[in-house]
Amino acid sequence: MRPTNPSVLVVAALGAAAFGWLLLSTLYWRMPPLPWPPIIVLAALAVAEFLLAQNTRARIQHRRGALPVDALAVARYAVLAKASSLAGALSAGFSAGLLSWLALDPTHAAQQDIPAAIGGVVSALALVGAALWLERACRVPPSDRKDEDDSDKSPGRR
Template identity: 60%
Template sequence: MTQAQPPRGSEPDRFRMGPTRISTLVVAALAAAAVAWLLISTFYYDVAPDLPWLPVVTLGALAVLEAYAAANTRSRIERRPGRYPVNPLLVARFVVLAKASSLAGAIFTGCYAGLTGWLFIEDTNAAMNDRPAAGAGLLAALALTVAALWLERACRVPAQEDDEDREPGERQGPQPRR
């Protein structure tokens, strides 16, 4: 006799958000690198103007802002002296921002990696002129990914001292009356 399965969607952890998986970011970066390599090798000489620096500056600025938010949020969660307690809703928003930014950063890292790789095997003047912007874009996108992962990790609630004494199946708070 087989056991009846619970109805689909009734599992309590089904919609729970977990930490970002590095494997997801690697797959996204590799897929973006392949697409970028394919597109750049097909259309570079037909339609590509000089690479702009604005995306590089934008990615770098986002990386700096998220790194600052990570350091500030971590110290506020740990309630270090001189810091105000953090608003839980702000932390939730930071987690969503961090998850989105880490995926976007991985995709941009892949795009800039494919572009940079292709530009370094080309020996034309146009490719040589685009190399600095492509390399800087790769570094800025990688910095954004790392800063976003740091922000996500900074938003974790630290383990409480009494959590270590508790058994794994034991509930927190008052026990229900029977």
């Protein structure tokens, strides 16, 4: 599995921002106020992934008091991190598109939706950051090349 490419996240966010802008520009008068529960979920996921990244990093680096790491769990965390970073980028872009449209609309309803749009951008960016940190924490640290070279030269090996 390859590390997440930041350009993929930027392109996804820009596409989602364009979609959010178009959605609000055509349907805002039919929509209810922006909801807060998805924002809270994104923020909770960001906190959970940040804590998971801290724990995983300590376990991979064999820090004192840390339990041994399960390789299958780390692989699952890496997949979670890749999916979360993309979902966070899409959500951040969508919320940014909403926010930019709301900032230009002078109506009272639009002004009331701005805090939720800001919360959406912030929580989604926090999720992207936590997911990228978790992905980085799942990397295996480089080993000593000297030890590997010595084991290759052991008697009985060709």
